[in-house]
Amino acid sequence: MHKRKRMSPEESRRLAVATARDILREEGAAAVTLKAVAGRMGRTHAALLHHFGSVDGLHAQLADEIAHEVADSIAGSIGRYQAGKVKLRRVVEEMFTAFREQHFGELIAWVVLQRRREALAPVEHAIAGVITKITPPGDDRPLDRATMGLVLVAIGDALVGEEVARACNLPHDVAHEIAVKQILAVLGELR
Structure with a gap:
C-alpha cells in the first residue's frame, strides 16, 4: 500500500493553487472546483474545504x-x-x-x-x-x-x-x- 506524503497546511495550499492553475490553463475557469483540484492532487474534497473554506477561497487565492x-x-x-x-x-x-x-x-x-x-x-x-x-x-x-x-x-x-x-x-x-x-x-x- 502506497502512503501519501504528509504535507504542511502551507504546502498543501500551495500545491492546491498550483493544481488549480494547471486546471485553469487546461480546461478553463469553470473546471476549477474543489472536487477537481482534490482529485488531481489525490486529496479529499474535505481537506481542501478545510484549507480554503469554499471554492471562492480557492478562486481568491488563485486570483491573488x-x-x-x-x-x-x-x-x-x-x-x-x-x-x-x-x-x-x-x-x-x-x-x-x-x-x-x-x-x-x-x-x-x-x-x-x-x-x-x-x-x-x-x-x-x-x-x-x-x-x-x-x-x-x-x-x-x-x-x-x-x-x-x-x-x-x-x-x-x-x-x-x-x-x-x-x-x-x-x-x-x-x-x-x-x-x-x-x-x-x-x-x-x-x-
Whole structure:
C-alpha cells in the first residue's frame, strides 16, 4: 500500500493553487472546483474545504497569485518603457499576452459571472500597486486612467479578442495598436 506524503497546511495550499492553475490553463475557469483540484492532487474534497473554506477561497487565492505575477510583469514592462528601453506597444503586447496566457481575463470573468466579486479583491490590490509603482513623485499624468483603460482592454482581448478581430476581418494585433493610441490619448501625448 502506497502512503501519501504528509504535507504542511502551507504546502498543501500551495500545491492546491498550483493544481488549480494547471486546471485553469487546461480546461478553463469553470473546471476549477474543489472536487477537481482534490482529485488531481489525490486529496479529499474535505481537506481542501478545510484549507480554503469554499471554492471562492480557492478562486481568491488563485486570483491573488496570478494578479501579483501579472502586476509585477506589467510594472516591469512599464518601468522598461519609462526608462526608454521599450516602446509602449511592447508594454501593451506583454500585458495582453499575460492576461491571455495566464487565463487571467477568463478567471476574472468567471468570478464576476458567478457573482463572487469579493474574490477579486487581490486583483484590485495588485492593480493599485502597479499604479503606485509606476507613478514617479510629481508625475501628474493620468496614469491611473491609462492603467484602467489598458486593463479593461486586456481583459476584453483575453476573452474575445481573436473572435472580434476575425469578425472585423482584421489581424488580431490591431487591438494592440488601438490600445496604444488610446493610452497615448489619455496621457495627453497625442497631439
